[in-house]
Amino acid sequence: MTSSNSFLVINGVLSHSPPETPSVSVFLNNQSGAYTTTRTHNNTSSLLFWDRHLHRLSNSALILSKSNPYLFTSDMNWVSSFSSFSNWVSLIRPLVEESLCNGLCMALREKGFCGTEGELAITTLVSGNSRVCRGIDVYVHVGGYDPMVFGRRENGARLAVVGCGRDVAMAKYSEWVRRRKYMEKLRPPSATELLLSNDGDQILEGSVTNFFVVCRREMDAANDDPNEPKSKYSFEVQTAAISDGVLPGVIRQLVIEVCSSKGIPLREVAPSWSDRNLWEEAFVTNSLRLVQHVEMIQAPISWEQLHLKNSEKVSWEEKQFEGPGLITEEIQSEIMDRADVEGYPVSNFL
Template sequence: MSQSNRFLCTNGVVSPSPDTPPVTTLLEAHRGAYTTTRTHNNGSELLFWGRHLTRLSNSTKILLTTRPELLFENPDKNGVPFLGFLTRSVKWDSVIEVLVNDSIRKLFPTALKERKCKEELAITALVSGNLEKLSNSGGEFDEESISEFLDVYLHIAGYDPPLYVIRGNGAHLAVVGPGRDVANAKYSDWVRLRKSLEKLRPPSITELLLSNDGDRILEGCLTNFFVICLKDNNEDNNFAEKKGLQAFRSVEIQTAPVADGILPGVIRQVITQICLQIGIPLREVAPSWSQRELWVEAFITNSLRVLQHVDTIQVPESWQSVESKTWKEITWVEKRFEDGPGRITSIIQREIMERAGIETFPVTSLNL
């Protein structure tokens, strides 16, 4: 991605394009809550935009009440003044929506004009607490002025969505380390923290998975993780083989519950609603590597990839070996999925895009 194809708006001020860093550099430089989505339909719509604004607001509130050091720089020095007011009185959803939409109205026309042919745009909104401004206020503020104590960054970059629906474009995954703290909030410090896992990434791996015990798989560093699992009895297994998994009663989708410490991703939420609507059994339980012989399909999701089927998963033969210095010191056990994407995965993928059409957020709604 070329430097000229990145754009940044900070607190309503658009930066010159050549000065815009990659989004990972921006996230490493500023603590806060963030969300990332993209356009679709040739840059004309924002993917699940309303859900992303809600997720950004929720993450901000969670960090503020449980881990303010992940929202503010150096909050332990004097604490976070007026924390009670901020957590009880502020309507965060409306505050975040106004601030972010104001930034996107200012930045999006430029990004759209510079967009390459057939390219989509990746959009990241980051909300950071400004402790210095908050401390200097002396408590003299109301809800209308709370935005003065937040720094809002909006980053837009070109994004060329891969065609994951075809064979050969599946994900290759490796389980390499434990789950993260405060996983129910999406926060920028995770970009820095996950770097320690990179030393265990084999060259062919496209996403790293997290597990606390080497058996129950939680999520990816950047994605939520799902498997389609045969129900554990011979009658259903034989039925599924004969019918090509067309009968939903022979299988279930498994994905770790939020209570296990995973990010409640936007696409994950959409899939849960889809399964309930069309009758595909979904059980919120961390997929168990020891039961992998029952896995017939797997996929990962986030708002850039949307859904990508899985071709292979690697897990260390010994969980203690994740303390190794490099991936070369680990003996891996592999699970391979043939001929992906599978039938159930394809159904879910199609339903997601249909739901995106129902929840469409046209760029014209921003009154650019």
């Protein structure tokens, strides 16, 4: 089953099947609403962190309906009747799982018929511009996904700092897919992900990921002995705080929980590009990649150059990493263990 063999289910009814199904990016670009993306795990036997994704989807819908309702619905009277998180969870869950059940059944049947391996990516979107009396439309897009093997050098992320932070960062919504397109002209040819910053120094997150660095503490930097094992360094994991305007990603939260349980120092502060000489490791997270080590980061020498709106006219400086470090590997390993524990059986939908 290839990524083009995708299915789109709307309100429990198949809307598009291969080869007519639009890609996820086209689908999100054409449909407004709150959404979340996850995937299957262990050869499609379980769904990764499904309860966490449902809660994030419900919270995004609640935030949009209150703070920027035009991103979610045009029916203000209907929005006022769902004013609490519990209201949204009770509304969304049965409708989403009805569509998900049908989408998974068709995708798994296609996958079995084609004799293909790999996982399934699932994007669920809810919109308040409903065509039915129940108030919302539910869209579930299901397609093939081949997870990258963690740790391979060729699978490292190559990042470029090119754009400003999100609006309504607390919610994940499809309008952002359209808004981030303006940054694509600034993408250097080698970059696989774009990083967001409002000032060119404090790095917030990626366009589709959360961003972390493993940083030597500045007060100890002068005393570091390069011949000592890195485990002897005084370090901390850094990632921008939610209050800075970043998406509260599902895997981001898991990284925070893992660091707390493992005694790994973590501080919610936006990593500073000017302190990059202290960065020992870097990684990005989302619910498809889980944890991906960073190979290289590029940033413009002058933030003002981005106004040229052409990557070929921008002068870049780089920070390179050897590969996944010890801390990144430990966090990734623990998240994989938790994926097994928190996996939601796909058989429950069938």
